[in-house]
Amino acid sequence: MRRQFAFLAFTALALSLATPLAQADVAAGKARAEICAGCHGDNGISQTENIPSIAGQPDQYTQWQLVFFRAGSRKNEQMQPIVEEINNEDIRNLGAYFASLTPPKGPEDKDPDLSKKGAQAAAGRRCASCHTDTYAGTKAVARLAGQREEYLVKALHDYKTSQRVGGGGAAMADVAYSLSEEEITALAHYLAHLQ
Ligand code: HEC
Ligand code: HEC
Structure with a gap:
């Protein structure tokens, strides 16, 4: 059942990625990303243990991970309620927005x-x-x-x-x-x- 659900989600996203009609809206992604900042940090740079930075991730990577969380094939208690609140359009916009941000800089290497x-x-x-x-x-x-x-x-x-x-x-x-x-x-x- 879960597998089937994941497959449907996969198909829906594959379709949306393939449809040139729906252009991603970076500004709308930025507005939606307000609910992400509390955990993933301002501008997608996380200051919190075990929460990844998402700034500069490839657009498609972010989109797929959100779809995997939503389908339940990737599990996380903190991401679960978030993905219940976002639709395919949000996912497309969030992917484009985070891809547009400056990626995290590694800290000074002490080893x-x-x-x-x-x-x-x-x-x-x-x-x-x-x-x-x-x-x-x-x-x-x-x-x-x-x-x-x-x-x-x-x-x-x-x-x-x-x-x-x-x-x-x-x-x-x-x-x-x-x-x-x-x-x-x-x-x-x-x-x-x-x-
Ligand atoms: C309550 C905290 C919380 C909020 C709010 C939150 N996240 Fe997350 N997010 C997490 C955690 C924790 C993980 C790591 C999950 C794991 O360890 O597998 C994660 C993982 C992710 C990943 C996978 C990143 C990777 O490197 O694999 C993406 C993409 C993501 N979140 C996007 C978002 C977006 C977009 C929003 C806002 C719409 C958001 N998150 C809101 C806690 C949060
Ligand atoms: C055959 C291609 C391939 C090779 C080789 C590969 N990776 Fe990956 N890696 C991927 C893909 C695809 C993903 C995204 C998978 C997913 O959706 O969870 C990924 C995801 C990851 C992630 C999760 C990142 C995140 O933000 O959550 C880490 C960490 C990682 N790879 C580390 C490595 C390391 C270290 C090596 C070498 C030892 C490696 N990978 C070799 C394809 C590869």
């Missing part, structure tokens, strides 16, 4: 050795092959550069334990399954400090 380990792990695992060389993400693939470190750890654990399945043919579940705790720590540190 460059750990970043080096993370960079090696990322190269070995070919993370950039999907997330792009600058880790800015593209289409339905998330931006990782400058994201909060503890949230990156959480996200990788959520994929590894199948708490989160994700789109794109569950690409991340396959990737995260074989990551060690040591690699996850190093990868998150490296990515969080990229500019």
Whole structure:
């Protein structure tokens, strides 16, 4: 049942993404985003533990995640009541608005050795092959550069334990399954400090 529901949501969004009639309205997205700021921060830069920054995420990535929350295929108690309040048009506008914002800047790196380990792990695992060389993400693939470190750890654990399945043919579940705790720590540190 849930699967069917997710499929319907998927189809609806695929249609809306494919329909040139409906142009995204960045100003309307900005107005709607007032209900997001309390958690995701002003201008989409989060100051709160375990809440991701969403500024500078690819338009499609934001849209898909909102659809996944709404369909229940991605679960989060805090996002649940939010997605009940937004429609497809809001989703399209919010995607465009957050994509238009300046992405988060990584903080000063106080452990460059750990970043080096993370960079090696990322190269070995070919993370950039999907997330792009600058880790800015593209289409339905998330931006990782400058994201909060503890949230990156959480996200990788959520994929590894199948708490989160994700789109794109569950690409991340396959990737995260074989990551060690040591690699996850190093990868998150490296990515969080990229500019
Ligand atoms: C009450 C707090 C709260 C509010 C308000 C809120 N969010 Fe979230 N949001 C979260 C949390 C917590 C997560 C992380 C979920 C997880 O760990 O899987 C999240 C995740 C997300 C993600 C996934 C980001 C990623 O990197 O995968 C998107 C997109 C998102 N929120 C968009 C929004 C938008 C748009 C709004 C406003 C319309 C909003 N949120 C309002 C708490 C909130
Ligand atoms: C085959 C393509 C592919 C590869 C390789 C890949 N990713 Fe991903 N990644 C994705 C996709 C697609 C998503 C969005 C999945 C979703 O919808 O949840 C994603 C999402 C993520 C997220 C969640 C971001 C957020 O804001 O919630 C993290 C963290 C992540 N990837 C880290 C990595 C790391 C680290 C590596 C290398 C070890 C890697 N990825 C390799 C495709 C890939």
